[in-house]
Amino acid sequence: MAVAVTVEDFFTRFPQFEDRDEDQLEALIAEASRGVDDRWDADDAVAAVLYLTAHLLVSEDSADSLPIISESLGPMSTTYARPSEDGSGLESTEYGRRYVRLRRRSFPGILLARGSGQRPET
Numbered sequence: 001m002a003v004a005v006t007v008e009d010f011f012t013r014f015p016q017f018e019d020r021d022e023d024q025l026e027a028l029i030a031e032a033s034r035g036v037d038d039r040w041d042a043d044d045a046v047a048a049v050l051y052l053t054a055h056l057l058v059s060e061d062s063a064d065s066l067p068i069i070s071e072s073l074g075p076m077s078t079t080y081a082r083p084s085e086d087g088s089g090l091e092s093t094e095y096g097r098r099y100v101r102l103r104r105r106s107f108p109g110i111l112l113a114r115g116s117g118q119r120p121e122t
Contacts, residue, residue, distance in 0.1 A: 003036045005029050005049045013050045017057065028056045040106040048102045054095035 007025045011018050017025075032052035036045050090096035 003033055003040075003045045003049050005033060005046055005053070009046070010050060010053055014054055017054070020057065025053070025057070028053045028060075032056060040102075044102040044106055048099055048106075051095045051099040051102065055090060055093045055099060058093045058095060059089060 007022050007029065010025055010029060029049065032049045035052060036048045038045075040048060090100050
């Protein structure tokens with residue numbers, strides 16, 4: 001079951017994007033919704049779709065560029081951020097980072113506990 005998010009929901013949360021094309025936003029919302037299903041925490045699912053949609057929108061605007069993280073003037077030097085090792089690029093925007101935090105809350109991972117180090121008696 002996909003999370004129901006509308007363009008109006010998106011504009012309510014992110015009014016700074018109100019000048020964007022609604023057809024493009026609908027497509028991005030549909031894409032983001034495929035990554036958020038009923039296994040997510042119900043309180044976080046809608047926010048996750050909204051943040052992922054905003055991330056995708058911003059990422060499309062800057063698809064061919066990496067952010068500059070360092071710059072010098074003489075003798076000229078520029079350092080660009082590295083793309084993520086997992087290829088997701090989610091850390092490249094604040095929206096993506098917030099999506100990742102919500103994802104971690106819904107899917108915290110596996111906790112491994114070490115034993116006491118004692119072997120069972122035979």
